[in-house]
Amino acid sequence: MGEKIVEELRPFFDPKAVALIGATNKRGKVGNVIFENFKRNRENGSFRGKLYPVNPKLDEIEGYKVYHSVEELPDDTDLAVIAIPAKFVPATMRDIAGNGIKAVIIITGGFGELGEEGKRMEREIYEIAKANGIRVIGPNCVGIYAPDTGVDTVFLPDEKMDRPKSGPIAFVSQSGAFAAAMLDWAAGEGIGIGKMVSYGNKIDVDDADLMDYFIHDDGINVVTFYIEGVKDGRKFIEAAKRITRVKPVVALKAGRTEYGAKAASSHTGSLAGQDVIYDAVFKQTGIIRADDFEHMFDLAKAFARLKGKLPKGNRIGIITDGGGAGVMASDAVARFGLRMAELSEESRRFLKEHFPPHAVVGNPTDVVGDTDAERYRLAIEAFVNDPNVDAVVVIVLFQVPLLEDEKIIDILADYQERSGKPIVAVAMGGRKTEHYAKMLEERGVPVYPTPERGVRALAGLVRYAEYLRKA
Numbered sequence: 154m155g156e157k158i159v160e161e162l163r164p165f166f167d168p169k170a171v172a173l174i175g176a177t178n179k180r181g182k183v184g185n186v187i188f189e190n191f192k193r194n195r196e197n198g199s200f201r202g203k204l205y206p207v208n209p210k211l212d213e214i215e216g217y218k219v220y221h222s223v224e225e226l227p228d229d230t231d232l233a234v235i236a237i238p239a240k241f242v243p244a245t246m247r248d249i250a251g252n253g254i255k256a257v258i259i260i261t262g263g264f265g266e267l268g269e270e271g272k273r274m275e276r277e278i279y280e281i282a283k284a285n286g287i288r289v290i291g292p293n294c295v296g297i298y299a300p301d302t303g304v305d306t307v308f309l310p311d312e313k314m315d316r317p318k319s320g321p322i323a324f325v326s327q328s329g330a331f332a333a334a335m336l337d338w339a340a341g342e343g344i345g346i347g348k349m350v351s352y353g354n355k356i357d358v359d360d361a362d363l364m365d366y367f368i369h370d371d372g373i374n375v376v377t378f379y380i381e382g383v384k385d386g387r388k389f390i391e392a393a394k395r396i397t398r399v400k401p402v403v404a405l406k407a408g409r410t411e412y413g414a415k416a417a418s419s420h421t422g423s424l425a426g427q428d429v430i431y432d433a434v435f436k437q438t439g440i441i442r443a444d445d446f447e448h449m450f451d452l453a454k455a456f457a458r459l460k461g462k463l464p465k466g467n468r469i470g471i472i473t474d475g476g477g478a479g480v481m482a483s484d485a486v487a488r489f490g491l492r493m494a495e496l497s498e499e500s501r502r503f504l505k506e507h508f509p510p511h512a513v514v515g516n517p518t519d520v521v522g523d524t525d526a527e528r529y530r531l532a533i534e535a536f537v538n539d540p541n542v543d544a545v546v547v548i549v550l551f552q553v554p555l556l557e558d559e560k561i562i563d564i565l566a567d568y569q570e571r572s573g574k575p576i577v578a579v580a581m582g583g584r585k586t587e588h589y590a591k592m593l594e595e596r597g598v599p600v601y602p603t604p605e606r607g608v609r610a611l612a613g614l615v616r617y618a619e620y621l622r623k624a
Contacts, residue, residue: 158365161288162358164256166348167302168202168232172254174223174245175236176206178214183260183308184236188214190305200303205230223248232256234296234306239263242292243277250285257282258306259291265354266293279356288362294353295329298336301347301372309333320345321374321457325363327381329353335379335446343591344454347372359384361392368396375456377449378404383431390438397439398624400461401617403452405443406431439620441613448609451601455577455610456617458599462575463618464544468494469611470536471517473548474524474556478581478604479517482546485608491615494542500535507531522553526560533564537572544614546607548579551589558589566596575614579607 171191175184192215194200204217205226211219220226223233223245233254235242239261249257259278264271275292282289290296296306300319307314314333317340324339324346326332332351339346348370350363360378367376376396383389396402406428435442443449469486471493473479486493496516504514508528513519518536520528529547536545547565551558569576578600580590590600601607 155365155369158362159369161255162362162366164231165258165288165290165297165350165358166299166304168256168304170203170205170227170229170231171304172205172207172220172223172226172230172233173236174207174233176208176211176214176219178211181310184208186308186310187234187236187260187306188217189310190307191303192217193311194303194305197303199300202303203227203229223252223254226252226254228253230254232258234258234260235291236260236308239271239274239292243274243281246278246281246287250281250287255287257287257289257291258294258296259289259353260294260296260306260308261291262293262353264292265356275354275356282357289357290350290355291353292356293329295332295351297351298332298346298349307333307336307349307351315340317344317346319347319372321372321460322346322453323348323350323363323367323370323373323376324379324453325350325352325360325376326379327352327355328379331379335450339450342450343594344450345457355384359388361385361388364392364396364402368399374400374460375453376400376402377443377453378402379449380404380406386434390434393434393438393440394624397617397620401456402440403443403449403456403613404435404440405446405449406435439617439624441617447606451606451610452613454594455575455599455614458594458597459569459575459614460597462573463621464575464611464615465618466543467491467615467619468541468543469608470494470496470539470542470545471548472520472529472532472536472545473517473550474520474522474529474553475548475550476513476519476521478548478550478579479519482548482579482604482608483517485605488605489609489612491608491612494539496535497539497541500539500541503535504532522550523555524553525555526557526564529556529561530564533568533576537568537574537576542574544575544577544611546577546579546604546611548581548604548607549589550581551586552582559592562589562592562596565593565598569596569598575611577601577607577611579604
């Protein structure tokens with residue numbers, strides 16, 4: 154099954170030749186923005202395939218020959234991107250079937266989300282696809298963003314939306330606008346996205362297919378989903394169980410309330426279903442449920458940066474140079490169902506021998522406001538070597554006067570790399586703190602702006618590790 158799904162979905166992410174049906178030279182139009190995306194990526198070398206614009210009214214766009222019909226397309230075309238009005242799509246699908254193209258992204262909206270006529274067209278498109286072995290993403294979506302191969306069907310121009318660099322996170326979204334906003338946000342945060350899929354009304358390719366594909370994608374460490382509804386529950390559960398044994402999955406399920414469920418129905422035609430059922434399915438399959446957008450990417454960042462390093466239990470150690478931040482982190486440990494680690498006598502003795510009398514030894518350990526980087530190093534050394542500690546939260550208030558900024562970054566990155574225990578950093582502050590946080594992130598340490606967010610992300614790692622031990 155694995156090889157089959159990889160082969161079927163490969164053209165979406167790494168096509169030999171793309172036909173853009175509805176390509177145009179009119180600036181700002183969907184067909185023009187997508188054309189410009191592929192043209193730019195061909196010029197910068199990220200897209201190595203061929204680009205075939207299709208428009209019956211044009212002969213040429215910016216030096217590219219325009220094909221007047223699908224029938225004229227060369228035989229090497231393995232991906233078609235459709236950006237024409239909904240009423241023309243069924244006939245175009247029949248032409249695509251005749252041409253032998255096996256992968257189609259339908260960007261166009263105006264289908265099942267609008268009522269019965271749209272649903273009828275969706276059924277017709279699906280029947281054509283099924284009969285001819287065609288896989289379809291969409292309709293009513295923004296499609297694919299895959300920076301490593303230069304595939305970019307997101308119809309928001311560069312001046313309106315930044316594109317993130319590549320990274321080990323896959324993001325799958327039922328909502329195209331949410332997907333675009335997320336890409337823009339990830340670019341600003343410096344978070345790498347290896348593949349983004351927006352599938353809209355998902356008449357064919359769905360969450361389960363994508364989970365089965367990403368199991369085999371070595372460039373992806375963690376898969377994140379924005380879900381409004383699942384059509385085939387059994388298929389979803391079976392695929393989720395397969396992937397979560399290999400890599401973590403984080404899901405943000407919208408439509409939790411009566412109002413949200415109603416909005417989801419009108420948005421992508423989804424049946425949101427009872428939220429309690431989704432909760433049970435996620436727990437049963439090892440999917441980590443995110444509370445909100447921020448939580449989803451806090452979790453994804455932890456899984457991605459830590460590269461599969463998981464805590465062996467739920468006992469958390471906290472190191473801080475500010476007592477109040479340590480109290481906040483301790484509250485968060487209780488709130489998210491974790492336990493405060495009891496430091497061993499050996500660890501306490503080691504710290505007391507090396508710390509000044511006014512530093513607070515325990516859990517939390519407070520290295521206090523006159524700390525230098527060496528005092529942090531001693532605390533981290535004790536915590537990572539303590540058998541009673543499963544994971545460590547290190548709160549660094551970079552504002553304290555004697556702390557050597559680059560030295561503490563080196564120390565944290567070094568212990569993150571050498572220790573078998575996950576280390577999560579918390580850096581609270583403004584612009585200067587953000588600068589140091591980015592340096593830490595680049596060295597593989599996940600950093601959060603508040604103790605609550607850092608502990609909550611760690612709780613996701615604990616839950617996933619617990620699932621794997623039972624699976």
